[in-house]
Amino acid sequence: MMDWTDRNCRAFHRALTSRALLYTEMVTAPAVIHGDRERLLGFDAVEHPVALQLGGSDPAQLAEAAKIGESYGYDEINLNVGCPSDRVQSGKFGACLMREPELVADCMAAIREAVSVPATVKCRIGVDDQDPLVSLFATVDASAAVGITHFIVHARKAWLKGLSPKENRDVPPLDYALVRRLKRERPHLTICINGGIGDLDQAEAHLDDADGVRLDGVMLGRAAYHEPALLGQVDRRIFGMEVEDVDPFAAIERYRPYMAGRLDEGANLASMARHMLGLMHGRAGARAFRRILTVEGVKAGAGLEVVDRAVEAVREAEARHSRLGEAASEEAA
Structure with a gap:
């Protein structure tokens, strides 16, 4: 959600829902360390709860950036292991990290050690010719081994060669069943699903346990941005609060x-x-x-x-x- 979920967007979305966790745009660890921190990290207290999403592949840099993020008051530090843009490919972060689950684990271990707020991973199910069944479980298991328990899974591959970032949001097929299988086989982990979810009916379906598996959460991206009014129903429909919808x-x-x-x-x-x-x-x-x-x-x-x-x-x-x-x-x- 680069160039979309800035501080103004998040403050607006918070006007529609009090409970949904909001995420920043991805910010690279070097930018946090060396850049204009107030411009990159500044946010209004009305946004809470809000997570800082970092990009990078150097454990020491990510640990330092995570500490800075926590000092600014963010409620969660999230590592992006899913962005397919040319920029992340040249910088060896984002979706490229799906090829290096042990490096992801090293990064997450460093972040977890550096902060007291939750450290989480947002990933794809694989990239290019990887077998998603292998790549997804390898990424999750490596990070789980160092104490990470919360994963947000975009349920489609990223094709790093031949598809644009925009095409990577639509062309590779979705595999929701694989994400549900991950939850079924790793029930102790918190597994949230992302990708192609267009409205709250679909979100509720993903949270249904009809097949004996109940996912722990749903992340909405483009649907929430392009039709934000749906967020006005989230507190009641998703969180079960006895409140009126926000029109x-x-x-x-x-x-x-x-x-x-x-x-x-x-x-x-x-x-x-x-x-x-x-x-x-x-x-x-x-x-x-x-x-x-x-x-x-x-x-x-x-x-x-x-x-x-x-x-x-x-x-x-x-x-x-x-x-x-x-x-x-x-x-x-």
């Missing part, structure tokens, strides 16, 4: 104080509004909502009045839609 209008009101604070700090509205573009998906006025945020949000000095206009456009469209529906009902009667 898009309520989410914007919750996000509003954060936006105001960031605007006061000099941030531009577009950097926050861009994460909201899919919020009204499927509703009357959704196109006008996106247009106003996109066109007016980039203008110099744009403030919360732009968000208010976008919201009002949806309310007016829904009111017109409702009146037309009532007129049609009366005519039919």
Whole structure:
């Protein structure tokens, strides 16, 4: 989720769900150690619980970066063993590490020793010509041997040669059954599933124990970003909380104080509004909502009045839609 799940995105998503664990974009260990830490790691307290996802393959660097992340207040340190981009291939991290389970274990042992918060792994089921049954279990077992218990598995291979990062999200076939087999054969481990899960119905199906296996969690990526309103149902449907769902209008009101604070700090509205573009998906006025945020949000000095206009456009469209529906009902009667 590079360039997507930045601090503004996470604050917005937190306005929709109080319980879901949010993840940062992947940040490389050298960048954390030598770069602008506040820009890379800074986040708002409203985001908790939030995990820092690191990229790298040097155990000492990862341990140092993990310590820094913990000092910033992150609730979990996650190692990315799944990203297939050209950048990670040249740097020998991300999905490349599926070929080196012992190195992954060394990295995780170093991270675990360095921090007191949970240390977790997000991986693929394999890369290129690997047998997923072999590569997935080898990666998980090597890290489990050094005390790692929590794994998030993207249930498809990554093809490092011949496919783009975008194609790697769609082309290799999903193998959910293999992830369930991993949980069945390693019941003491926490196994979460990721990849191609498009809505909460599918998420609930993955958490069902109809075949005697109950996965421990579901990670949503693109679905949650492109249609964030579904996150408003997560606390009730996934976590079983006795709460009302958060509708898009309520989410914007919750996000509003954060936006105001960031605007006061000099941030531009577009950097926050861009994460909201899919919020009204499927509703009357959704196109006008996106247009106003996109066109007016980039203008110099744009403030919360732009968000208010976008919201009002949806309310007016829904009111017109409702009146037309009532007129049609009366005519039919």
